[in-house]
Amino acid sequence: MTTPSSQADALADELIRLGFDRSPIGASLHGIPGYDALVGDPSAAADEASRLHALELDRRADAVDKGTVSAQDAITLAVVSQQAQTMVDRIDSKMAEYTVTDLFVGPAAGLLTMLPMTALPTEQKARDYLTRLRALPEYLEAFAVRHREGVAAGRVPVAHLVQAAVAHLDRYLGASPEDDALRRPQPPAGIAESFVAERDRIIDEVVRPAFAKYREVLAGELAQHGRPAEKAGLTWLPGGDELYGRLSRVHTTTDRTAEELHQTGLDLIDSLFGEFAEIGSRVFGTKDVQEIFTRLREDPALRWSSEEEMLSSARTAIERAEAEAPKWFGRLPSHSCKVEPVPAAEAPGAPMAYYLPPSLDGQRAGTYFANTYQPGERYRHTSEVTAFHEAVPGHHFQLTIAGELQDLPLLRRLADVNAYVEGWGLYCERLADEMGLYSGDIARLGMLALDATRAGRLVVDTGLHAKGWSRQQAVDYMTENVPMPQLEIATEVDRYIAYPGQALSYMVGRLEIQRIRAAAEKALGSRFDIRTFHDLVIGSGPLPLTVLDQVVNEWAAR
Numbered sequence: 001m002t003t004p005s006s007q008a009d010a011l012a013d014e015l016i017r018l019g020f021d022r023s024p025i026g027a028s029l030h031g032i033p034g035y036d037a038l039v040g041d042p043s044a045a046a047d048e049a050s051r052l053h054a055l056e057l058d059r060r061a062d063a064v065d066k067g068t069v070s071a072q073d074a075i076t077l078a079v080v081s082q083q084a085q086t087m088v089d090r091i092d093s094k095m096a097e098y099t100v101t102d103l104f105v106g107p108a109a110g111l112l113t114m115l116p117m118t119a120l121p122t123e124q125k126a127r128d129y130l131t132r133l134r135a136l137p138e139y140l141e142a143f144a145v146r147h148r149e150g151v152a153a154g155r156v157p158v159a160h161l162v163q164a165a166v167a168h169l170d171r172y173l174g175a176s177p178e179d180d181a182l183r184r185p186q187p188p189a190g191i192a193e194s195f196v197a198e199r200d201r202i203i204d205e206v207v208r209p210a211f212a213k214y215r216e217v218l219a220g221e222l223a224q225h226g227r228p229a230e231k232a233g234l235t236w237l238p239g240g241d242e243l244y245g246r247l248s249r250v251h252t253t254t255d256r257t258a259e260e261l262h263q264t265g266l267d268l269i270d271s272l273f274g275e276f277a278e279i280g281s282r283v284f285g286t287k288d289v290q291e292i293f294t295r296l297r298e299d300p301a302l303r304w305s306s307e308e309e310m311l312s313s314a315r316t317a318i319e320r321a322e323a324e325a326p327k328w329f330g331r332l333p334s335h336s337c338k339v340e341p342v343p344a345a346e347a348p349g350a351p352m353a354y355y356l357p358p359s360l361d362g363q364r365a366g367t368y369f370a371n372t373y374q375p376g377e378r379y380r381h382t383s384e385v386t387a388f389h390e391a392v393p394g395h396h397f398q399l400t401i402a403g404e405l406q407d408l409p410l411l412r413r414l415a416d417v418n419a420y421v422e423g424w425g426l427y428c429e430r431l432a433d434e435m436g437l438y439s440g441d442i443a444r445l446g447m448l449a450l451d452a453t454r455a456g457r458l459v460v461d462t463g464l465h466a467k468g469w470s471r472q473q474a475v476d477y478m479t480e481n482v483p484m485p486q487l488e489i490a491t492e493v494d495r496y497i498a499y500p501g502q503a504l505s506y507m508v509g510r511l512e513i514q515r516i517r518a519a520a521e522k523a524l525g526s527r528f529d530i531r532t533f534h535d536l537v538i539g540s541g542p543l544p545l546t547v548l549d550q551v552v553n554e555w556a557a558r
Contacts, residue, residue, distance in 0.1 A: 004409065007064060008073035011080045012411035015057050019087065019416075022050055025114050025132075030403075030414060031361030036118075036128035039139045042096050042107070042146060051091045058084035071554070075540070075547060076412060082253060082544040083415055089246040093500075096143065097150025098237065100157040100218060101498035102168035104346070107143040108214055109168055111136065113346050116181040117356065119363035126187035126195050133182065133202045137210035144217040151225050154238045159226025160471075161498055162218055169215040171345055173208060181345055182207060229471035232497045233464035244465040247501030251418045252508040253544040258466035261504055265458025268507065269481050272452050279448065283441045293483040296445060302380045307341060307372035310383065314370050314391075315339050317384045317437070321392040324435050329393065330531045331539055333400035337391040338367040347373035351495060352382075352488055355390040357399035360413075366396045377487045381446035384438055385429050389450070393435075394428040395421065398538045405541055412541035418502060420542045423509015426454055430510075445483075452482045453492070454510070457503035461496045471497065512545045513537065516552050523556040 004010040020027035024038035061080040069077070099105055104113040120126040150156060177183065182203055187195040227236060234240040234247075249255060273289045280292035296302060304310050318337055325332060335358070342350045350371050358366040368391040371378070388394055398421065402413050429447055438444050456478050463469035463477065474493045478484065484492065496503045516537075521528045536555055543551065 006069070006073050006076075008061075008069060008076040008080070009409045011057055011061050011064075012076050012409040015054070015080055015084055015087075016409075016411040016414065018050060018053055018057070019083075022046075022087075025111075025118075028118055029114060029356070029359060029364075031119075031359030031363055032410075033361075036125050037131040037135075039132055039135045042139065042142045044146065044149060047091045047096070051088055054084040054087040054091075058088075072408075075543070075551065076409060078547045078550075079412060079415055079541075079543065082417070082547070083411065086250050086416065089250045093243050093246045093250075094150065094153075094155055095247075096146040097153070097155045098147075098157045099498060100147065100165050100222060101161040101494070102164040102348070103495055103498045104350070105499050106165055107140065108165060108172075108211060109346070111139075112168075112172055112181055113343075116184040116343065117364070118185045119359065120185045120187045121363050123188055123191050126191060129185060129187075130195070130198055130202060133199070133207050136207050137213070140210050140214040144214060147217065147222055151222070156225045156227055156237070157222060158229065158232050158497055159223060160229055161494060162223045162226045164494070166215055166219050166223070168345075168348075169211055169218070171348075173212055173215070175345065179345070181343060231468070232471045232474075233466070233468060234500050235466055235468050241466065244500055248504055251501040251503075251505040253417060253419045253546065254508065256508070258462040261458050261508070262462040262467070264511075265455045265460075265462070265507070268455035269452060269459070272448055272455060275448050276445070276452075279441050279444055283445060292445075296379065296381060296449065296483040297485060302442070304375035304378055304380060307375055310370055310372050310375055310378070311339055311341060313380070313383045314368065314387045317387040317439075318368070318391045321388060321432065321435070321437050324437060325393055325397070328431070328435055328530060329397065329534050331401055331535045333366070333397055334404060335365055335400070337396040338365050339391070340367055340369055341372040342369045344373070347371055351491070352378065353386045353390050355395040355399070357395070358403060360403055366391075366400045368396065374487065377485050379446070379449075379485060381442050382449055383446070384443045385432070385447045385450050388432040388437060389425040389429050393431065393534075394425040398424050401538050402541045405539070408541055415542040417542040417544055418505035419509035419512070419545050420548060421509075422505040423507075423511075423513050423545070424538065426451075426506045426510035427513045430514075449483045453478075453484060454503075454506040456482045457492075457496065458507055460493065461501065461503040464493075464496055465500045509545065512549070516549050520552055520556045 004013050020032060020035055022040055024035035024040050027035035058081050061077045064077055066074055102109050104110050118129060120129055180203060183199065234244040237243065244258065248258065276289045276292050277287035281287045284292055284295050286292060318339065322336060352371045354369050356367045356369065358364055368387065405413050429450060432438060433444065433447060438447065460474045460477055464474055471493060475489055478489045478493065517533060520533060536552060537548065540551055
């Protein structure tokens, strides 16, 4: 990081270093030097130290006289306060105690997802990777301690997600050496022979036994305490409503209540049914929404036949979007988006797609990962909309451009603001229709399908974690109101259970970006320029929704 140019920048740099100390593997994936040998400390004592530090940074940011700083510094101070509060809310949510899952937010699944993405372009980075591998036993044991603390406090995981985590570890431990994901990062050619020998020894003698020991903690200790699928939400835990309130605030950057969010989702589903009927009548000759859903789910022509067909479709959609983008954006990312399949070991529990932003050191390009597991169970009609959300003009534009904002402090480029990030991705699904990117009405039905998914997320996430819904209630609601394959509905619901509040970020963020745009269009009239608006929204780094509103209002006023 460069020398801070102001008090606001100094606070931002101190906060992001605190975040990197808590998540050094994330720092490595961003290409930040100095963290490559570390794994972090998930202990309760370390959490409390971080919590106190974050509170102090929030206090110091609040104490700065806003009348004496520049407009950019005022934005930076607002981001510092929100991100510090978010860190406190995350720590106070106690997720380390009860989050056991095969999704990447679980301790073991997170390691097996993120470490294989590590780039080792230098001898030092390769040696640091070996040091990091040696530290995994202590890291996993610290999480085992947190899980035991959770059991003692009554904050227990969900039984079937514990079983899924065990099954994931069984797949990893049962894989052949050449399929071991932790052997994927490749060293420089000059040290390859010695590195590989030492890496393989560490994995065989240190790492795999550590994962096996952690697996036994899950299977032998935690599974018996796991709460049933009928009580899958946080509301069933001691203080669960407060835990969910904190996580809802983290992921929406608002104080909207669970009841408000639940009703918003129900209302959106109702309005989407009208759109399904309109387009469905053109495509299938019927306005009956359930019949349209049945056709979308069961028509074999709407399924994929191979992994390569899925990837080819995604690449074609992204190329089309990149060609049209200059008419809608003045600022463009420095490189095109790569497309790759989700690694096979993670695919069964992974979402249908996700985006990994480029590293700041240039060692890894922005990459769209499509889940090609069981392609015959996945739908063609959602391919284009997913690519527009995850890649272009969605997360690839947003996160790549943010990383390239060299005049902003690192916190402003990498801030973890889910409602902004996912809200933009969902906004881009509808923007793609304005841009003329969809190939036809079948693809537009895919757009509606994912709109319904995000509206359903508001209903189901609040239903599970605030209203006490069972897992089956959540599955039934999604089945009735969202035309997703059953395979993906089950995975989606388990994701909401494992990652409370995150599902709220998409629609809350999209609705707010749309509201902010509508207000700017009204204020500016014929002077409104969509390219300038988009450049402003994604050219300021990730912002809390209230701060984004302020930034756009001030631009419109000028």
